[in-house]
Amino acid sequence: MVGTFEVDEKIYLEPCPFCGGEAYITGLFIPVNGDEINAYAVGCEKCGISFMEDWIYDNIVKKWNTRIQ
Numbered sequence: 431m432v433g434t435f436e437v438d439e440k441i442y443l444e445p446c447p448f449c450g451g452e453a454y455i456t457g458l459f460i461p462v463n464g465d466e467i468n469a470y471a472v473g474c475e476k477c478g479i480s481f482m483e484d485w486i487y488d489n490i491v492k493k494w495n496t497r498i499q
């Protein structure tokens with residue numbers, strides 16, 4: 431089961447490419463071989479999309495902010 435945690439870091443995220451809503455970033459605990467590793471997902475609260483995940487916080491922020499629409 432995937433758990434979540436709040437990401438405290440304040441970082442600028444571009445608005446949602448689909449609805450212009452505010453983006454959020456969530457931390458995920460992913461179970462792997464009886465252990466847990468952290469990953470991150472970016473999504474939009476307004477339209478409910480959550481389509482990007484990455485192990486590295488900086489990577490996912492960069493992906494979201496520079497994505498091709």
Ligand SMILES: [Zn+2]
Pocket residue numbers: 446447448449450451474475476477478479
């Ligand atoms: Zn949206």
